[in-house]
Every structure is written in C-alpha cells, then in structure tokens.
Amino acid sequence: MDMNMKFLFPIILLTGSVLSACSTQPEKHAVLDMASSDYAQAQGDPDVTNYAAIELQQAGDALDKATDAQRKGEDQEVVDHLAYVAAKKVAIAQETAKMKVAEKAVANISTEREKIRLELRTTEADSARQQVKTAKERAERQETALEVSQAQTESSRQRLEAQVAETDSANVRIHQMEEELKELNARETERGMVITLGDVLFDTSKAELRDSSINSLKKLADFLKAYPERTAVIEGYTDSTGESSFNQSLSEKRAMAVRDSLLNMGVDRNRISTRGFGEANPVATNTTAAGRQSNRRVEIVLPQQQ
Numbered sequence: 001m002d003m004n005m006k007f008l009f010p011i012i013l014l015t016g017s018v019l020s021a022c023s024t025q026p027e028k029h030a031v032l033d034m035a036s037s038d039y040a041q042a043q044g045d046p047d048v049t050n051y052a053a054i055e056l057q058q059a060g061d062a063l064d065k066a067t068d069a070q071r072k073g074e075d076q077e078v079v080d081h082l083a084y085v086a087a088k089k090v091a092i093a094q095e096t097a098k099m100k101v102a103e104k105a106v107a108n109i110s111t112e113r114e115k116i117r118l119e120l121r122t123t124e125a126d127s128a129r130q131q132v133k134t135a136k137e138r139a140e141r142q143e144t145a146l147e148v149s150q151a152q153t154e155s156s157r158q159r160l161e162a163q164v165a166e167t168d169s170a171n172v173r174i175h176q177m178e179e180e181l182k183e184l185n186a187r188e189t190e191r192g193m194v195i196t197l198g199d200v201l202f203d204t205s206k207a208e209l210r211d212s213s214i215n216s217l218k219k220l221a222d223f224l225k226a227y228p229e230r231t232a233v234i235e236g237y238t239d240s241t242g243e244s245s246f247n248q249s250l251s252e253k254r255a256m257a258v259r260d261s262l263l264n265m266g267v268d269r270n271r272i273s274t275r276g277f278g279e280a281n282p283v284a285t286n287t288t289a290a291g292r293q294s295n296r297r298v299e300i301v302l303p304q305q306q
Contacts, residue, residue: 029076032066032083038090039063048093051100055093062086075188077305092163099156102149109146113139180223186302195220195300197258198293205242207253209261217258220300221265231271233301234258239292240279252276258298 039059042048048056066082116135123131186193201213209217224230236251236258255274263269284291 029070029079029083031080031087032070035063035066035083035087035090038087042090042093045094045097047097047101050097052093052096055089055096059086059089059093062089075193075304080305088163092160095156095160095163099153099160102153102156105149106146106153109142109149113142113146116142180226184219184223191301192303193301195302197298197300198296201258201298202254205250207250207257209257214261217261218265221262221267224262224267224271228268228271229305230302231273232262232267233303234272234274235299235301236274236276237281237295237297237299238279239295240282240286241292244278248276248278250276251278254298258300 042056042059062082063086066079066086069082070079116139120131120135181193184195186195188194197213197216201209201216203210220232224232234255236253236255238247238251240247252274253276255276259272259274262272279286279295282291282295283297284294286292286295
C-alpha cells in the first residue's frame with residue numbers, strides 16, 4: 001500500500017461511518033406518538049383553545065422538547081419521560097378548559113336565578129300564586145343544576161391539582177436520575193449507560209475485591225435499589241498479558257465478584273447478569289503499561305429500557 005492510500009484509507013472509513021449514521025431513521029416512540037395525538041386532539045377542541053390557551057401552549061412547548069430529544073437520538077427512557085410530561089400538560093389544559101366551562105355555567109345559572117327572583121317580586125297580585133309556584137319549580141331545577149355544576153368544578157379542580165403534582169414528580173425523578181448517573185461517571189452508548197470501573201478493584205491477577213472498592217460499588221448498589229426498573233450487565237476484561245484461557249477465566253471471576261458484592265448490598269439477583277470477555281474488546285493499546293491498565297477493567301452496562 002503506497003503512502004497516499006495509507007493516509008486516505010482511514011478517511012474513507014470515517015466518511016462511510018458518518019454517512020451510515022446520517023441515514024439512520026429516528027426510533028419510534030409509542031409514548032411520544034400518543035402525546036402528539038393527545039395534543040392534536042386538544043388543539044381541535046374549541047373549549048381548550050378558548051379557555052386554556054396558555055396551558056395548551058405549555059403542552060406544545062413540552063411536546064417540542066420531547067420531539068427534539070427523540071430527533072437528537074437521546075436515551076429512550078429520557079424521551080419517554082419528556083413525552084409523558086407533555087401528555088400530562090395536555091391533560092392539564094383539557095381539565096382547565098372543563099373547569100372554566102363549568103364556572104361559566106355557574107355564573108349563567110346565578111344570573112338566571114336572580115332574574116327569576118325579580119320576576120317573582122313584580123308579578124301581578126291576581127296571578128302571583130300561580131307564578132310563584134311555577135317560579136319555585138324553576139328555581140329548584142336551577143338550584144339542582146347549580147349544585148351539579150359546582151360539583152363538576154370542584155372535581156375538575158382536584159383532577160387538575162393531581163395532574164400538576166404528577167408532572168412535577170416526573171420532572172424531579174428525571175433530574176435526580178441524571179444527576180446520580182453523572183456521579184457514577186456513566187457514559188451513554190448504543191448498549192445503554194456504561195459505568196467503567198478500573199483495575200483498582202482488584203490486585204494483579206486476583207479476583208478478590210479490595211476493601212477500597214466497596215465505596216464505589218455501594219454507590220452503584222444504591223442507584224440500582226433506587227431505580228428497581230433498571231437492570232445491569234457486569235462485564236469483566238483483562239489486558240493481553242498471559243494465557244488467553246487464564247485471562248478469560250479471570251475476567252469471568254472478577255465480574256462475578258462484583259455481582260456478589262452488589263447482591264450482598266441488597267440488589268435483587270434477577271436484575272444482574274455477568275459476562276467475561278478476557279482480553280477481547282480492548283479500549284487501549286496493550287503495548288504500553290498505561291494502555292494495559294485501561295484494558296484491565298470491569299464495565300457495568302445499564303441497558304436501555306424498552
């Protein structure tokens with residue numbers, strides 16, 4: 001291979017990877033699709049557009065945020081959470097419209113009732129008895145309708161407060177999870193969030209955890225217990241020094257040692273699996289001491305939720 005081809009070949013490979021990534025279509029999100037459908041329905045409701053325009057605008061902004069996250073290829077769980085928040089804001093707009101319609105009905109009924117009372121006071125004496133009877137019947141019907149409208153208004157207000165509280169709770173949980181993943185130095189990959197633990201966990205060629213590694217693993221255990229819907233895959237790796245069979249066995253034992261430690265800290269066994277890859281999949285060169293140290297690692301993979 002001449003010198004020109006030697007320099008051009010990596011560029012060709014990189015260009016192919018970029019074109020391939022650009023051609024990938026965004027992943028479908030059922031929660032986002034449902035939120036978009038709910039928003040479109042709310043836009044077509046004249047009560048919502050007339051009585052809850054601000055809440056509808058807030059729902060549209062939230063939906064744009066979820067759509068932008070999906071378009072950027074962010075984690076599915078984050079997109080779903082943002083779409084869930086948008087759907088709740090749509091529901092808030094709808095409940096606000098219902099409440100204001102009910103309040104208007106109450107005001108109209110009150111006006112009508114005052115009109116009836118005025119009619120009673122000005123009725124001619126010779127027809128007063130019959131008119132009073134009729135007016136009372138009408139008043140009773142209006143009173144019943146008023147009570148129903150007031151009950152509907154109160155019910156709408158309670159549902160609105162519940163929707164707001166649930167939306168706030170979802171936002172807090174998203175922020176809390178993001179902060180805790182930052183503390184664990186997690187990085188986003190195609191396989192999900194990955195936390196890399198270096199060879200400081202173990203002595204050379206050993207699979208027993210050092211006492212100094214407990215604090216790092218406790219943070220991971222606390223995260224898994226706080227989010228019981230998440231699962232973890234523990235992967236062990238070594239450098240290329242020594243026999244391949246020994247490295248394979250060592251990587252498996254180290255992965256299982258990390259798993260056992262998490263189990264002892266209260267994490268459910270059914271949520272953790274292990275793999276050993278030996279010297280495969282190096283992240284650095286094995287020709288230097290620094291590279292070999294980087295390759296001696298345990299990775300915790302938190303798969304994306306379906």
